[in-house]
Amino acid sequence: MTLALAPLSGHAQDLTGTLKKVKDSGAITIGYRDASVPFSYLGADQKPIGYALDICYKIADAVKAELKLDKMEVKLNPVTSATRIPLIANGTIDLECGSTTNNAEREKQVAFTNSHFLTATRFVSKKSANLHTIEDLKGKTVVSTSGTTNIKQINEANTERKLGLTILPAKDHAEAFLMVETGRAAAFVMDDVLLASLVASSKDPGAYEISKEALSKPEPYGIMLRKDDPAFKKVADAATAKLYTSPAGPALYDKWFTQAIPPRGINLNLPMSEEMKKQFANPIASPDPAAY
Template sequence: MRLSHALLLAGLTATTGSVAAQADDLTGTLKKVKESGAITIGYRDSSVPFSYLDGDQKPVGYAYEICRKVAAAVKAHLKLDKLEVKLNPVTSATRIPLIANGTIDLECGSTTNNADRQKQASFTNTHFLTATRYVAKKDKKLDRIDDLKGRTVVSTSGTTNIRQINEANTARSMGLTILPAKDHAEAFLMVETGRADAFVMDDVLLASLVAGSKTPDAYVISGEALSKPEPYGIMLRKDDAPFKAVVDAATSALYKSPEGKALYEKWFTQAIPPRGINLKLPMSESMQKAFASPSDSADPAAY
C-alpha cells in the first residue's frame, strides 16, 4: 500500500508539475500577449497600399491585413477567448526602436528585410519584392541614375533607400544634394512642389504615390534601379523563436493558400480606398515563387 500510495503521489506531482511547466513555458512576446490579453500592431500612415490611413483615418492595407491575420493565429495558438489588437503609429525612424523596446509586437508596413536590420530585429516570410528607383516629373527627362548628377533629391529618413542614394552619390561622384523627409508623403510633396528633382524610394511606393496624385501623367519612375530585388517582411522582436515560429507558420499558410493571392490582388490590381486608385501591379513571377515557397531570407539572390 505504501509503495502504490507513493507512486500515486509521484504521478500526481509529475502531472501538476507538467501543467505548471506548460504555463511557465511561455516566454517573450507569447508570454506578454497571454498575460496582457493584447497584441500591438505598429502601422504606417502613408505607405500605400501596405499600411496607411483610409478616409476615416483608420489603418488599412495589404501588410496591415496580414498582421490582423497573424494576430488571429496568435489568439488561436494561445487558446484565448478574446485578444485585444492595439494599434500604434510608427515611422521609418521609430519602427525598429519601438519593436526593440516592446512598444509594438508586429511592424506592419513596407520594411525591407536586409542583413543590417536582421541584427536588430527578426522578419517573417516575405510578402512583397521591390527595388529602389526614383520618381521625377516627366518634363525633367530623368530616367537613369547618372541623370541625377548635380540635382537635389529627397528620400525618407531612416530607410534603406536614403542610404543607397548616399552610397551612389559617393561612389559615382554625383554631386547630389540629398534631403531627408519625415515620411513618404512629405518626400513626394517636395517633388510635386519643385523643392526636389527626384524622390528615391521603393518602386511600389512611388507607384502608389503617383497613382494617388492630382496629375499621375505628369510623373515617371526611373527605368534604372539602384538595387537588386528587395524583400519586404513583417518585423518582430529579435531572439524570440517561439513567437517567430507562430508568425512564420501563419504567414506561410496564408501565402500558400488561395486567400494569399486574393489578398495580393485586392491591394495591387483593384481599386483601393479611399479614392479608388489602382496600382495595376499584377503578381510577378518572382512573387509567385516567393508565395509558393515562403522564406524570410534577406538575400536578394534567394528570390
C-alpha cells in the same frame, strides 16, 4: 489533482518571450504607420488599414490559436520610421506592420517574418515615349530624388552602360514626378511602389507606365518582431507561409495593389512581379536581395 494539473502548469512554464507576454496579458500589440500606402495607413475614419495590417491580423489569429485563448485583445499603437525599432525592442509593440525593409543591419537588432513585398528600383515614363528598358533611356534626361540610393544606382548604370544620360536631382518625389509630367525629364527613377503611388494619384494615371526592367535586386519588406524569440517567430513564420502559399495570399496582394483602395479609390496598378510570385510560392525571410 496535483498530477492531473502538472502537464498544464508545465506547459505554461515552457512559454517564453512574446508568447508568454501575450498569454499573461491577454493582448497582443500591433504597431502601424499612418501614411505608408497601401501597407499601413489611416482610412477615412482615421482607423489604420492596409496590406501589412491584414497580414498582422492573420499572425494575431495564429497566436490566439497557438495559446488556445478564448479571447485576445488586439491593441494598435502608432509608430514612425524613427520609433519602430525601439518600440519593438522595449516590448511596447509585438509586431510592426508597415513597409520596413529587412536588411542585415536591422537584423542585428530585430527579427522579421517571411517577406510580404519586394520593391526594386525602376523608372516611370509617359506611355507615349515608348521607354520600356534601361537601354531605351540612352541619351535622355532622367530625374531621381536627391540623396537616395536610387540616384546613385542610375548614376552607376549610366557609367557602366555608357548611356549618355543627363541625370537631374529633385528635392523630393513630387518634384521629380512633376518633371516627367511636364516633359522636363523623360523618366523618373525610384522604388517601384512609390512610383505606383504617384502615378495612381496623378491627373491621368493611364498616361504613364513603370518599367518591367529593374535597376536593382529586390528589396524585401517584412513584418518586424523581437530578436531572439524563436517560439514567437515560428508562429509568425507558419502563419505567413500558410497565407502566402494559399489562394488567399495572391488575392490579398491583388486587393491592395491592383484594385481601387480606400479612402480615395486610387489603384496602384502594380501586379505581382515574378520575384513576388516566387516568394509567395516558397516564402523566406532573408535580408539578402540575392536570395529573391
